[in-house]
Amino acid sequence: MRTGQIDDDLAEINIMNKGLLINTDLLVEKIHFSDEISNAKDIGWKCITTNISDLICSGSENIISFTVGLVLPPNTHWEWVENLYEGMMEAMQEFGGEIIGGDCSCGETKMISITAIGEMSPPRLHRGNALPGDYIVSTGFHGLSRLGLALLTSEQLPTEVQISPELTNRAIKAHKRPQPAVKALKALIECKPESTSWRAAGTDSSDGLIESIRGICQSSNCQAVLSKTSILKYPDWPKDSIWDKWILNGGEDYELILTLPKEWAEALSKKLKYAQIIGFIKEGKPNIFWENLEPINLEDSNQYQHF
Amino acid sequence: MRTGQIDDDLAEINIMNKGLLINTDLLVEKIHFSDEISNAKDIGWKCITTNISDLICSGSENIISFTVGLVLPPNTHWEWVENLYEGMMEAMQEFGGEIIGGDCSCGETKMISITAIGEMSPPRLHRGNALPGDYIVSTGFHGLSRLGLALLTSEQLPTEVQISPELTNRAIKAHKRPQPAVKALKALIECKPESTSWRAAGTDSSDGLIESIRGICQSSNCQAVLSKTSILKYPDWPKDSIWDKWILNGGEDYELILTLPKEWAEALSKKLKYAQIIGFIKEGKPNIFWENLEPINLEDSNQYQHF
Numbered sequence: 001m002r003t004g005q006i007d008d009d010l011a012e013i014n015i016m017n018k019g020l021l022i023n024t025d026l027l028v029e030k031i032h033f034s035d036e037i038s039n040a041k042d043i044g045w046k047c048i049t050t051n052i053s054d055l056i057c058s059g060s061e062n063i064i065s066f067t068v069g070l071v072l073p074p075n076t077h078w079e080w081v082e083n084l085y086e087g088m089m090e091a092m093q094e095f096g097g098e099i100i101g102g103d104c105s106c107g108e109t110k111m112i113s114i115t116a117i118g119e120m121s122p123p124r125l126h127r128g129n130a131l132p133g134d135y136i137v138s139t140g141f142h143g144l145s146r147l148g149l150a151l152l153t154s155e156q157l158p159t160e161v162q163i164s165p166e167l168t169n170r171a172i173k174a175h176k177r178p179q180p181a182v183k184a185l186k187a188l189i190e191c192k193p194e195s196t197s198w199r200a201a202g203t204d205s206s207d208g209l210i211e212s213i214r215g216i217c218q219s220s221n222c223q224a225v226l227s228k229t230s231i232l233k234y235p236d237w238p239k240d241s242i243w244d245k246w247i248l249n250g251g252e253d254y255e256l257i258l259t260l261p262k263e264w265a266e267a268l269s270k271k272l273k274y275a276q277i278i279g280f281i282k283e284g285k286p287n288i289f290w291e292n293l294e295p296i297n298l299e300d301s302n303q304y305q306h307f
Numbered sequence: 308m309r310t311g312q313i314d315d316d317l318a319e320i321n322i323m324n325k326g327l328l329i330n331t332d333l334l335v336e337k338i339h340f341s342d343e344i345s346n347a348k349d350i351g352w353k354c355i356t357t358n359i360s361d362l363i364c365s366g367s368e369n370i371i372s373f374t375v376g377l378v379l380p381p382n383t384h385w386e387w388v389e390n391l392y393e394g395m396m397e398a399m400q401e402f403g404g405e406i407i408g409g410d411c412s413c414g415e416t417k418m419i420s421i422t423a424i425g426e427m428s429p430p431r432l433h434r435g436n437a438l439p440g441d442y443i444v445s446t447g448f449h450g451l452s453r454l455g456l457a458l459l460t461s462e463q464l465p466t467e468v469q470i471s472p473e474l475t476n477r478a479i480k481a482h483k484r485p486q487p488a489v490k491a492l493k494a495l496i497e498c499k500p501e502s503t504s505w506r507a508a509g510t511d512s513s514d515g516l517i518e519s520i521r522g523i524c525q526s527s528n529c530q531a532v533l534s535k536t537s538i539l540k541y542p543d544w545p546k547d548s549i550w551d552k553w554i555l556n557g558g559e560d561y562e563l564i565l566t567l568p569k570e571w572a573e574a575l576s577k578k579l580k581y582a583q584i585i586g587f588i589k590e591g592k593p594n595i596f597w598e599n600l601e602p603i604n605l606e607d608s609n610q611y612q613h614f
Contacts, residue, residue, distance in 0.1 A: 020327075022372070022407060022408060022422075022424070023374075023408065024374040024376050024408060024409050024422060026377075026378060026410045026411070026412045026420065028378055028412045028413070031412055031413060032412070065329070067329055067331040067422055069331050069332075069376070069420040070333075071333060071335055071418060100329060101329060101330065102331050103331050103332050103333045103420075105333045105334075105335045105339070106335070106338060107335040107338060107416060107418065108415055109415050109416065111378060111414065111418055113331070113333065113376040113410075113418075113420035115331060115422040117329070
């Protein structure tokens with residue numbers, strides 16, 4: 001078992017001193033996707049991109065290949081399957097990789113199992129790599145996918161407000177066509193100061209911003225102190241603080257959440273437009289606080305729905 | 308896309324001139340397994356060994372790792388999951404490999420998705436590698452798993468006969484605890500005459516003996532001529548010829564079905580106890596005949612049930 005294998009979402013194997021990262025994700029109908037909300041192309045896109053996100057947030061720049069296991073009820077239209085693969089192809093054209101094999105079977109509900117393989121490159125990001133003194137960096141906006149889901153399902157919003165057409169489009173796109181943080185990883189690699197090693201903690205915010213930081217604290221046995229005002233809000237995001245819960249715990253965002261030595265964090269926040277230092281790591285039993293030491297309600301964390 | 312990628316069950320990737328074989332298999336409850344017939348330990352064993360069989364029959368001697376995707380209904384007993392993993396571990400202890408990651412989710416029916424990774428070694432066996440003049444070699448008995456299934460489900464047998472206790476045990480074991488043809492692959496590698504190259508066609512008989520040969524003929528664009536009397540029958544196997552259908556099309560046997568140059572085939576049949584030359588490959592539109600040129604009813608092929 002290699003470093004961080006238990007704490008991270010994916011695993012690594014080593015062949016002739018070359019590391020590979022392997023990630024398996026399941027998507028089950030009515031749990032992770034629904035034909036009522038997303039068409040098959042969007043589902044195909046999401047299968048591949050969410051899997052790529054796990055590779056990216058572990059430090060893999062080079063996506064090699066995918067295998068696809070597909071369970072389908074016998075009454076599935078062939079067009080649905082074609083569209084699913086078309087969405088997968090679109091994602092692979094944009095982010096790399098190719099489907100090299102798989103299996104299919106009939107079954108009562110649709111299920112998609114994707115195994116992605118990427119090439120390991122420094123930095124090898126682990127949840128368990130954080131150290132006291134690190135700065136916590138988020139590479140983009142949070143809450144958009146959760147808002148997109150609410151808009152798609154006509155769910156009641158936290159407060160009755162008018163959502164601007166631009167925010168509406170952006171939120172729905174974030175939910176249906178998530179973008180793995182490829183550029184952010186590239187920037188992270190490019191801006192590493194010579195004075196620091198490649199040691200960095202990282203994960204994506206697919207389970208929500210707070211949940212991703214909680215995971216790092218847990219795996220690294222440390223505490224996080226967050227600055228509420230440093231967390232980015234998308235322009236036009238409703239002002240009322242009750243909307244913060246979707247930024248903090250919305251889920252299905254795919255930004256990188258990193259903890260880095262000060263110089264590296266500062267270099268990244270200069271280089272990458274929406275990269276933001278949102279707090280720091282300190283010693284202590286795993287926990288997260290606001291900078292005024294108010295505890296963060298972790299019970300809200302990881303309460304997001306998938307679709 | 309590499310040679311044979313389309314025709315074979317698995318795929319390969321190359322890292323620094325080192326080849327890896329990747330195989331994904333799905334097992335869906337009520338399609339591939341049933342709690343009424345097999346306990347969770349046996350299901351775990353079967354998940355891993357059937358997957359290993361795909362690596363073995365492609366020529367991989369070194370099983371590296373597995374990822375496991377598991378969909379379970381919320382009412383699944385924890386003990387079932389523990390036993391499933393115990394069965395998997397037993398298989399890995401015997402045949403190699405380790406579970407390095409995976410994913411789980413709830414869902415209406417149980418589903419297990421396994422991705423196995425093995426190291427490529429010569430011979431790299433493909434369904435599409437057969438050449439006219441090759442001898443066809445089977446490495447063991449067929450029909451046992453099908454008989455085991457019938458005994459486990461109290462299905463009516465082809466004729467009313469008494470099945471000996473030894474055959475009963477062996478058949479049930481073949482169905483519940485299949486053995487990948489590890490020894491057969493080792494023997495194949497060890498006995499290759501220096502005068503021949505590593506070129507060989509191969510697959511396993513998981514879909515039935517005839518179906519595996521049909522696959523080779525299809526992928527290699529050739530014909531197979533089989534000798535009925537050369538096909539091994541397990542001692543005590545019922546004599547009536549109606550029982551042959553389970554030998555030919557029973558399925559869920561995991562022997563190697565190979566086509567080899569004459570010298571290699573003869574060396575293997577000498578070296579490996581149950582390896583048997585059962586026919587030869589000739590030019591022609593894909594088809595299979597008995598040596599008296601009687602055609603083989605291919606409609607019976609691939610008609611096996613999974614459990």
